Amino acid sequence: MTIAATRTPVALSARAWLACGAASGPLYFLTTLTQAAVRDGFDVTKHPASLLSNGDAGNANAVVMLAFWATVMLAWGWVTAVIFRSARTTRGEFPS
Template sequence: MTTNHATVPAAGVSTRALLTGGVVAGPLYVAVWLTQAFTREGFDITRHPASLLANGGPGWIQTVNFVVSGLLTFAAAVALRRTIRSSSAGSARVRGRVWGPRFVGVYGFGLLLAAAFPADPAAGFPVGTPADYAEISARGMGHFVAGTVGFTGLIAACLVFARYYRALGRRTFARFSAVTGILFFGAFAGLSAGAGSRPTIIAFDLAVIVGWTWLTALFLDKRRTA
């Protein structure tokens, strides 16, 4: 009996710790990104996506930002699966909905890939890059693949969790999840088709903030019951 009491709290603390890391990931990523965006010479947040910050001398900061946020998100995805498994065992409608945590993990993995394959210099950044420079190297193609993998994971997670929360009768969070997924899909599609125009960059920047806000709310929600 003593062993059981020692094991259950330990598992609970571990899950809460992982979810706490997930809660920290979004605000940390956005804070590091925006701090660089407004302090790096030559960077224009309305013209340059966050990925370009991985270039230049201080580029390691954004690379570390990708790695830390990716690891925290991936670990929190593991904790999400634990909480959903333990809380949904008695519901036929909710049982088996493990794809949500898996897709969150895919997003975390995409961030790690983005760190491994930095974006190419472009649109005059870093300083000294021609304004019309837009060559795509092997690493740049790898970054595009990383973004596609990660963002697809995030969009899918939003839509799966929309169904999950709807099944639980939590319509507000279900709508929040669905709207976030749809908005992010639209912003990512616009960025891909808009060839880096200011409106598409701004829309995507806002979508990234909304996406991280949704993930933070999701981790907070599950942390309360972990």
């Protein structure tokens, strides 16, 4: 008796993955500037953005940083998968 494994593909389109990667940079930049403007005593010209992780509101910056890197890694993982899949195709087509 053979058991056939069935998968339900849950995949985002190529544009969705690339949009996540493209949107993550400006989103991180804007949220960091917003947090810097709200934080008392923080000067963008003197302090690095990583100092926003300190203090009472540090959790907000940590969440934003994690979301940024998660979207970058997801987009990079998709690009890597496409490169490996396209290397295996015989006609060199770009798989969707």
